[in-house]
Amino acid sequence: AxxxxxxxxxxxxxxxxxxxxxxxxxxxxxxxxxxxxxxxxxxxxxxxxxxxxxxxxxxxxxxxxxxxxxxxxxxxFGKPHPEVYGLALAALGVAPGRVLAVGDGLGTDIAGAAAAGLDSLLVTGGLLAETLALAPGEAPQAHALAEACRNAGVRPRAALARFAW
Missing domain, CATH: 3.40.50.1000 (HAD superfamily/HAD-like)
Incomplete structure (x- = not known):
């Protein structure tokens, strides 16, 4: 169809x-x-x-x-591509330094935030949980998280195991 x-x-x-x-x-x-x-x-x-x-x-x-x-x-059109961030910042009328991007994807959410000049918060219990061998809600080992970020070429401002809204 x-x-x-x-x-x-x-x-x-x-x-x-x-x-x-x-x-x-x-x-x-x-x-x-x-x-x-x-x-x-x-x-x-x-x-x-x-x-x-x-x-x-x-x-x-x-x-x-x-x-x-x-x-x-x-x-x-969407993370990590820059157009979406520019439109969002313009629509909100805020400077990049006042925004914290939250996401679980190193190559999209975190990389896109960095490219747009935004701080980022990595949620490790999402896409990365399997790679880091995490149980639900478990925090990753610091060295494993650092290695995953280094391999992806990103550096989030902070990380947390779970995010509930």
Whole structure:
């Protein structure tokens, strides 16, 4: 059905994966059809994976990566790309030094904050928990966290194990 609707589309908007189709492979026919039509994709959440209800799932960035592999054109808009931060700061009317970016992705949330001149708070109990072999709510070993940050080329202002809003 989605592939058939591409005949009327001007572009693809990648925000996440459809419920019931939580794999990139489930979207393959649509991505191939869109690539054949040379439709551009706008990806507004470049994360490759997210944690939903405690489970790791692919995100819009994974769809965009597959679309690029098929020869599709992708324009990224969202962390870590700078445009989103500039728009948010302008809309709020605040200076970068007054903002703390909170996130669990070293390559998106924390890297994007650094590129925008923002301090960041890394939540280690999200995407990084598996890499650091953390149990829910467990704080990482300082050396393991430092190594993960060094490998990603980022340095958050602070880190915490869990963030609840």
């Amino acid at each position: 989605a592939a058939a609707a591409l005949g009327e589309a001007d572009f693809l908007l990648g925000i996440g994966l459809d419920a019931g189709r939580e794999t990139v492979e489930a979207h393959e026919a649509t991505l191939q059809a869109a690539a054949r039509r040379d439709l551009p994709m706008i990806c507004v959440n470049p994360d490759l994976v997210v944690i939903r209800l405690g489970a790791r799932e692919p995100c819009a960035g994974a769809l965009a990566a597959r679309y690029e592999a098929l020869g599709g054109r992708v324009r990224y």
